[in-house]
Amino acid sequence: MEKWTIQKLLGWITDYFGDKGVDSPRLSGEMLLSYVLGLQRIELYVHFDQVVSGDKLKVLHELVKRGGEHEPVAYLVGRTEFYSLEIKVNRDCLIPRPETELLAERGIEFLRKRQGRQYVCDLCTGSGCVAVAVAKGVKDVGIIATDICDAALSVAADNVAHHEIGTVIKLLCGDLFAPVIEGLDETRFDLIISNPPYISASEYETLDKNVREYEPKKALHAGEEGLDVYRRIIEGVDVHLKDDGALMLEIGYAQGKAIKDLLKGAGCFSEIIIEKDFQNNDRVVTAKKKI
Ligand SMILES: C[S@@+](CC[C@H](N)C(=O)[O-])C[C@H]1O[C@@H](n2cnc3c(N)ncnc32)[C@H](O)[C@@H]1O
The missing domain is CATH 1.10.8.10 (Ubiquitin-associated (UBA) domain)
Structure with a gap:
């Protein structure tokens, strides 16, 4: 044989x-x-x-x-690697992408330069990959991570438990900032970080089979132009961001100008930087709040 x-x-x-x-x-x-x-x-x-x-x-x-x-x-x-960390995944959550490591990296760098305990809000956390990377990469940090999908949050909970960071990350289920409760949770953050859904209706139809047929649609699709979730994050950001804080977002390769316009329209940011990923596509936006 x-x-x-x-x-x-x-x-x-x-x-x-x-x-x-x-x-x-x-x-x-x-x-x-x-x-x-x-x-x-x-x-x-x-x-x-x-x-x-x-x-x-x-x-x-x-x-x-x-x-x-x-x-x-x-x-x-049932697992992948993100930022050199093992992350559990299943079909309830998006598979963390290498491009998103740039978002986590910028968040960690920003927080490490600051003094004292840092408060972070990771919106649309999915598997929890960004929150877990930040929790492992920054010493004195408290993170609230929200997602609208209970099943995705249960994957995030497994990852939080696996990496033994249950005292650092609080997982909350709901729409963007909605589950954050005044008086019970931290409500103003040093960093708001998010890799939200951002695929437009037309782009969604052209996604590879391994993405379109297996990964959750609500983790990918965000309205006609793919900007719906960004609009709502930017609407809610001012009241939740500390005066010297930053908003960091992953964006689609063709969304830089549209996101910059949305951020300018919010009127609360002094500096907006767009960075490219390793494939030379626009990928991460950092918006620093006006002091
Ligand atoms: C692109 S995935 C990102 C997951 C993870 N942060 C990552 O980088 O791999 C987007 C996530 O946003 C969640 N989501 C979609 N709409 C939401 C909303 N309105 N509020 C909170 N989470 C939402 C989805 O359930 C999904 O887990």
Whole structure:
């Protein structure tokens, strides 16, 4: 009978995913193999000649088939990596994207430069990836993270528990700032940070199958031009932001001008900076409040 070593399997899955047009075929293959074998990705290379047993091959075969049909590998294995942290995911939440790491990074840098305890509001938290990265990256911080979807918040709760930051992050269910209660919660923040839904109606129709058919629509779509949630965040931001605080938003690659106009219209910001991501697309907006 043919012997399937880790090396041989990885080669086969990579070719199979490549033929099917799956993103990052080798990385996806490594993620599936390490999940099924209970190994870290790096350990696959240490055990390259290990023969994989029949029962594990069966499980792997089924997952590779689903991956080849463009079911996202992060959902198949129930986790992904964000800002070098393991983040649990399922189909109730968006899979954290590498582009969003820039948002988390800018938030952490901003907070680290300030004195004393910092209060942060992460709107549209989903899996909680941004809030978790900020909680792990900044010493004295209290974070409120909100999401309208209870099921997504339960994924965020698992991530908060996994990273043992339950005393740092409070998860609240509701529409943007609505669940934040005066007198009970912090209501004015040093940083308001968000990666909200921002896909327009026409763009939504053109999304890849692995996104459109598997990821939650309410995590992606935000009205005709994709600006609905930004408009509502910007409407509510002034009363919730401290006078020297900042609003940081992830934006779509073609939304820079529209967001800048919305922020200027709010009249409470002194400085608005748009930064590009590693693919040279507009990605993160930082708006500093007028003192
Ligand atoms: C683009 S996903 C971002 C998730 C996560 N922050 C990330 O970066 O991966 C947007 C999230 O916003 C949530 N959402 C959509 N509309 C909302 C609203 N009005 N108030 C709060 N959360 C909302 C969705 O449930 C989804 O989890």
